Amino acid sequence: MTLLVLSGAAIWLDSNGRRVVQSGSVDQLEGAAKVLWQVRSVVLSLATPIYVIAEAPYTLYEFAADISTDRQSLLQQREQLSAKLLRLEEGQQRVLFLQAENARLRQLLGSKAQLPSQATIAEIIGVPPDPDRAAVILDKGQDDGVQPGHAVVDAQGLFGQVVDVSSSTSWVILITDRKHAIPARNNRTGVRMIVGGIGVSDRLVLEDLPASTDVQDGDLIETSGLGGRFPPGYPVGTVASVEATQDSPYLQASLTPTAALLKVGHVLVIAPAEVTQDIAGNLVSETVEALD
Amino acid sequence: MVSHGPFMAVLIILSLVLSVFHLPQPAPDWLGYWRPQWMLLALILWVQRIPAYRGGLFALLFTKSASDDGTTARRVLVVVWLLGFYLDTLLGDPFGLNGAICAAIAFYLLRFQERLQMQTLLQQMIMVFMMIFLAELLRAYVRNTVTGQPWSLQPLALAGSSMLFWPLYVLAAEKLLGGQRRA
Numbered sequence: 001m002t003l004l005v006l007s008g009a010a011i012w013l014d015s016n017g018r019r020v021v022q023s024g025s026v027d028q029l030e031g032a033a034k035v036l037w038q039v040r041s042v043v044l045s046l047a048t049p050i051y052v053i054a055e056a057p058y059t060l061y062e063f064a065a066d067i068s069t070d071r072q073s074l075l076q077q078r079e080q081l082s083a084k085l086l087r088l089e090e091g092q093q094r095v096l097f098l099q100a101e102n103a104r105l106r107q108l109l110g111s112k113a114q115l116p117s118q119a120t121i122a123e124i125i126g127v128p129p130d131p132d133r134a135a136v137i138l139d140k141g142q143d144d145g146v147q148p149g150h151a152v153v154d155a156q157g158l159f160g161q162v163v164d165v166s167s168s169t170s171w172v173i174l175i176t177d178r179k180h181a182i183p184a185r186n187n188r189t190g191v192r193m194i195v196g197g198i199g200v201s202d203r204l205v206l207e208d209l210p211a212s213t214d215v216q217d218g219d220l221i222e223t224s225g226l227g228g229r230f231p232p233g234y235p236v237g238t239v240a241s242v243e244a245t246q247d248s249p250y251l252q253a254s255l256t257p258t259a260a261l262l263k264v265g266h267v268l269v270i271a272p273a274e275v276t277q278d279i280a281g282n283l284v285s286e287t288v289e290a291l292d
Numbered sequence: 293m294v295s296h297g298p299f300m301a302v303l304i305i306l307s308l309v310l311s312v313f314h315l316p317q318p319a320p321d322w323l324g325y326w327r328p329q330w331m332l333l334a335l336i337l338w339v340q341r342i343p344a345y346r347g348g349l350f351a352l353l354f355t356k357s358a359s360d361d362g363t364t365a366r367r368v369l370v371v372v373w374l375l376g377f378y379l380d381t382l383l384g385d386p387f388g389l390n391g392a393i394c395a396a397i398a399f400y401l402l403r404f405q406e407r408l409q410m411q412t413l414l415q416q417m418i419m420v421f422m423m424i425f426l427a428e429l430l431r432a433y434v435r436n437t438v439t440g441q442p443w444s445l446q447p448l449a450l451a452g453s454s455m456l457f458w459p460l461y462v463l464a465a466e467k468l469l470g471g472q473r474r475a
Binding site: 003004006007008009010011013014015018036039040043044046047050051053054058126127128129130131132133135164171178179262 | 308309310311312313314315316317321322323324325327369370373376377378380381382383384386387388389391392395396434437438439440441442444446
């Protein structure tokens, strides 16, 4: 009975702690909840080897596939990557120019500039097997600066957000999880909306979107940056279907995520950018230097 | 025949790995619902077959005291409760949930150990089904309350598949540890 009471107290403390961390940060935890969070973080580190062992068959398979690749296909791959790098460098030059122009305009308007986000490259080392939960485990944790609430992206778009961390690992909930929602906007029209997960790996939905909203198939939906959790401008998905029914005042719209949620092996963990006015001048000069 | 302690230690580590092993993607979601509860099966087998105490420190975790005045039960309950915390982090559950589940199952098995040893394999399968079904109902309730995870038929599917795997566990234990089963 004592153990059950202690378990109940632990569940209550943990659920309260999660709420505090999800709406703020770990630093806001106090007393027993903070101790429990630290204990949890330590035990989470001890759980990592089990995930690494469970993932070993897939890791070995990928390793075997890598070493059996022949020279010809490696050369082809290198050529493709060189061409891709050239295209990206060309795009990067335009981005730098636009970044500088954007910073100058913000300075003229007196609005605040955003610091460039800090990104950490992480590898996926485990996938929880529960079909009701869309999550992955990364090989980076508190020691690498990863904190609950940090956004995670892959090469194509938004991937998820960090919900739990240990010293060397972190749990990431994917954008397709039932509990997940993202403040977003339509790239074409700028209309703000909420994108939610439904527990299906290749589908997202636009929540409570009024029937009069201008949304079309193929529209790119990106993060709006509202709430400060996800940096603005990261692709979330493309609109796959839009349906209006006479019975409902809302549109039934679904998205296809742009991120390769099931295929990707490496991701970027992005710390929320700080907003400051002093940085605008520095950003302009740094960008101009980079352009030179 | 292998000794009890190392067998159970290997079984528990293997069950932990199987608990987090995921199917190759993209696999159908419904297949995940039929994944047996490996860790609870190992726990049931472990608590059911705690032999008489002999050996050193390692045996303390896996064996029964010579003068059993309730210390064994208390020791086992505390050990499985602590193991539950490890499971919580492994499975991403609220801290304390698996501790409560493991301790409740261990308490039931220890309380009725002698009666349960008289059961046939079919009766044991039914008992396994009921215990895992109730445990998964509790898990689903807490997950729903704490994390908002919706209800599903998962408790039923997990209990069903675990029940079907139970005879394999019993047969493997019999083969390696020596028989205990009744017809």
